[in-house]
Amino acid sequence: MNLSWGLPADMLSRVFKRSMAGPFAWFDQLGFKKTSKSTTQSKTGIVYLVGAGPGDAELLTVKAVRLLQKADVVLYDWLVSDDILGLLPNKTERLFVGKRAGKHSMQQQVICDLLCEKALEGKTVVRLKGGDPAIFGRLGEECKALELQGIPFAVVPGVTAASGMSAYTGVPLTDRRCSRSVRFITAQFSRPELEPDWSSMSPKEGDPSLETLVFYMGLSRVSLICQRLIEHGLSADTPAMLVDQATTAEQTTLIRTLKDLPYAAECADFKGPALLVVGEVVGVKHAVDLSLLSTDGCYV
Ligand SMILES: C[S@@+](CC[C@H](N)C(=O)[O-])C[C@H]1O[C@@H](n2cnc3c(N)ncnc32)[C@H](O)[C@@H]1O
Numbered sequence: 063m064n065l066s067w068g069l070p071a072d073m074l075s076r077v078f079k080r081s082m083a084g085p086f087a088w089f090d091q092l093g094f095k096k097t098s099k100s101t102t103q104s105k106t107g108i109v110y111l112v113g114a115g116p117g118d119a120e121l122l123t124v125k126a127v128r129l130l131q132k133a134d135v136v137l138y139d140w141l142v143s144d145d146i147l148g149l150l151p152n153k154t155e156r157l158f159v160g161k162r163a164g165k166h167s168m169q170q171q172v173i174c175d176l177l178c179e180k181a182l183e184g185k186t187v188v189r190l191k192g193g194d195p196a197i198f199g200r201l202g203e204e205c206k207a208l209e210l211q212g213i214p215f216a217v218v219p220g221v222t223a224a225s226g227m228s229a230y231t232g233v234p235l236t237d238r239r240c241s242r243s244v245r246f247i248t249a250q251f252s253r254p255e256l257e258p259d260w261s262s263m264s265p266k267e268g269d270p271s272l273e274t275l276v277f278y279m280g281l282s283r284v285s286l287i288c289q290r291l292i293e294h295g296l297s298a299d300t301p302a303m304l305v306d307q308a309t310t311a312e313q314t315t316l317i318r319t320l321k322d323l324p325y326a327a328e329c330a331d332f333k334g335p336a337l338l339v340v341g342e343v344v345g346v347k348h349a350v351d352l353s354l355l356s357t358d359g360c361y362v
Pocket residue numbers: 116117141191192193194195196197198199221222223224227277278279280305306307308309310335336337
């Protein structure tokens with residue numbers, strides 16, 4: 063199997079022989095040109111909408127790191143970790159446009175306007191979003207705003223929280239023995255009409271496998287979600303897991319059944335961000351050794 067990803071052999075060996083000085087000490091050795099100058103000659107700048115992953119800075123893509131090095135300005139959310147911001151050159155302008163459920167510090171329209179304004183000044187802009195920008199990330203609104211202004215842009219995917227959580231807890235998102243699909247669901251349903259179709263989440267007749275359900279933004283609705291799932295046919299004994307701050311040094315995991323999780327979650331008093339995972343996959347949790355992922359100065 064060729065695992066060179068098209069990189070020259072000497073560059074690859076430099077990547078893998080990286081020093082332990084820090085999670086991205088190896089980046090300097092790659093030879094990517096660091097510059098704050100825009101790569102286009104046109105007056106209008108460019109925008110990269112980049113996924114930052116769920117927290118551990120080493121889960122950034124190589125492309126994301128390269129773009130962060132050359133950005134003139136970075137607009138970032140509350141989910142972007144300090145380790146990731148630490149990768150920015152000193153001269154990069156940083157704008158916090160944090161949005162946290164229930165604590166919006168900036169309206170989406172203001173963020174879109176700011177993004178366009180910086181690009182129209184001719185700057186290379188990185189809009190850095192937690193996880194993957196296309197999953198519950200308001201990517202659509204920002205792409206639309208850029209399209210309307212005729213600003214060139216591109217999207218760089220990131221590791222979504224569910225994938226990071228899966229790797230760092232040892233709970234697979236699917237397992238052919240008990241889960242043949244996975245569903246990512248937003249728990250942002252402040253009004254009853256926004257609630258998902260609960261009945262579609264119960265097991266189908268003749269198919270004993272249960273879909274894995276991953277609820278994003280559900281920390282304040284754990285009780286309601288568990289109650290609805292039981293009301294709509296899931297066994298009260300279905301395994302359920304709440305994971306706080308996945309992939310970070312503060313990662314905490316709580317495993318119970320659907321009927322017991324709400325009370326345990328109340329007592330645990332998690333800070334968030336958190337994911338709620340429901341399904342038999344929680345029962346096949348593997349004993350991953352997180353110390354194997356550790357690097358100096360990095361998460362975990
Ligand atoms: C607005 S959504 C953004 C999701 C993001 N685009 C992604 O792909 O992960 C924010 C929610 O993602 C989840 N989340 C993000 N980072 C997380 C982490 N490190 N641990 C647990 N959940 C996380 C939480 O449910 C949080 O409320």
